[in-house]
Amino acid sequence: MFGIYLKRELGRRKKAALVIALGLALGIALVITVNSVSAGMTQAQDKVLQSLYGLGTDMTVTKARTAPSADSSGGPRFEFDAKGEDDDDTEQSSDRVSTQGGQALKAALVTQVADQKGVAAAVGALTLNVTKVDGSFTQGKAQSSTSGSSGSQGGPGGSGGGSTAAPQVQGGGASFDVNSYSVAGVDVTDQDLGPLASSKISSGVTFTSAQTDAKVAVVSKSYAKENSYKVGSTLTISSTKYKIIGIATPDSSDSTTDVYLPLKQAQTLADAADQVTTIYVKAIDSQQIDTVKATIQKNISGTTVTTSADLAETVSGSLSTASDLATSVGKWLSIAVLVAAFLVAALLTSSAVSRRVREFGTLKALGWPSRRVTRQVVGESMVNGLLGGALGIGLGLAAAYTVTAISPKLTAELGNTGGGGGTGGGPGGGGPGQQSASNTMEIALSAPVSVTTIALAVGLAVTGGLIAGAMGGWRASRMRPADALRSVS
Structure with missing residues (x-):
């Protein structure tokens, strides 16, 4: 009814x-x-x-770089060897390796972070900036000219004469190319976290756990294409030769890392033994990331903990x-x-x-x-x-x-989220500050x-x-x- x-x-x-x-x-x-x-x-x-932030992790731990002292170098220094005077063209090349990002942390801090409640794993990485300057000097030629004056009074005897002017250097100069690229030191024993976690090996192989101090490298696909590198090629950094064993394709087209090295090799290049610039942290429970962040900040003073939510605030x-x-x-x-x-x-x-x-x-x-x-x-x-x-x-x-x-199409501007720039690159002298992470992207x-x-x-x-x-x-x-x-x- x-x-x-x-x-x-x-x-x-x-x-x-x-x-x-x-x-x-x-x-x-x-x-x-x-x-x-x-x-x-x-x-x-x-x-x-x-x-x-595509780093295969939940958060990063860094330390803001301190302001440089008044007597510290304000920029990178490049020193070239003096050559003989008979050399017309003198080829010169120099690499400047400096830590990039925040202040270096002791490697022992990685274990301390890993022991915090709610942390599943933690690995350290060292981010470097390599500035390579190469080119040549061309030596100039000293030439002198003689000028005379009929009205001039000569020496004893009253005869006139010419005078010889100071010699002048003509010609010569210098032509140099400057190339800057980024290097990341990777903990090869745990590659599920860290800079290489967000990339896939498209050619060759990745690091093995036994290559903790091997002279091998993995380069990004874009950097390999730009410099005509392939698997088996040799990459030279500060006179150290590295064999390229793999080409990595980042999951994100905005990845800024060009070269990946074993962590110990990166520390040796930067004269930063037992130091890292970033600690990558994986939480046990993704719902407790804020709690883990608060725990790390409370128990490890002086560090900056950054999560995806923090980085979301930099998107404009x-x-x-x-x-x-x-x-x-x-x-x-x-x-x-x-x-x-x-x-x-x-x-x-x-x-x-x-x-x-x-x-x-x-x-x-x-x-x-x-x-x-x-x-x-x-x-x-x-x-x-x-x-x-x-x-x-x-x-x-x-x-x-x-x-x-x-x-x-929508545009997104990524602000600089680095741990502090400034001079004073790594141990051993000043260096360029962290490169700005400001980029503009278009998203459909x-x-x-x-x-x-x-x-x-x-x-x-x-x-x-x-x-x-x-x-x-x-x-x-x-x-x-x-x-x-x-x-x-």
Whole structure:
């Protein structure tokens, strides 16, 4: 009886039911669209963070570089050997190796970090900057010129004479090329963490655990292409030759590391024995990263712990603006539209009940209790709500698909997140500060729709139906049979 009467009444009031369903559908579609775009923003931001932070780890531990003293060198020094005077062209080459990033940490600190509660693993790495200067000097020639003056008074005897001017150097000069690239010292015993964790070996092999102090290297694909390196080639750094055993392709196109060496070899190059610049930390539980960060900062003073959430604050540009818009303005707009949709549905349902005074009054006169009349109204509202949910899901999916198909481009600017720049490179003298990590990226926006979003839409449809049904049912329950008799013409 309930189902038959419900079907008949909805069939009689198709327009009213469609208006209520469309109102709910628009609100639900907006929620799906905003949630999908917000999820797309999160994915886009993750891509940016991966390129900036793609290290296969949860957090890094560094130490900010101290300000250089007044008597320290303000920049890199390059010293060249003096050659013989007979050499016209003198080829010169010099490498300047300096630690890059924050202040060097003792390697023993890696074990101390690994022992902290909530830490699954920790490895150290040493980041270097190598500046190579090579070129040649061309020696100039000293030439003298003689000038005379007829009016000049000569020496004893009164005869005039010429004078010889000071010799002048003509020609000569210098031509030098400067090439700078980054080197990362890798703990070859645990390559699941650290700089090499976010790259795949596309040619050759990676380090073995036995190559802790071997003169071997892995270079990035872009650096190998730029310098025509291949597996088996020789790379020379500060007169030390390294055999290239592998070519690495980074997961992120924004990776800044050019050369990977075993950690001990990198320490030897930089004269930084038993030192690291960064400690990469993997947490036992990804949900407890903030807790682990607080523990490390509390127990190991003077260090800076950086997580993905911290780096998210450095992302700016249209990606950040759109993300803020989707998460804040979009959220409140969705709430406002939903509230309006629910209120409109409730008011339309209540108004429809008011126009059915004769019907409900007659049903009560025939013996229908108030709860049965209320159940009938709520049932009709629930059907309207589910219909609105289905329409809203369809509209929301269409909007999300449109955003994904169009794929609008958003820009993201990555700020400098280094542990401190400045001079004073590594042990043994000043050096160039850390290279700025400021980059601009373009990210294609997508709008993925998750099962959770669909479940939320269904829940909102049911809620909207219940709200409208509750108000309409309350109005219907207050009607009396006498109202129906008075409305009979």
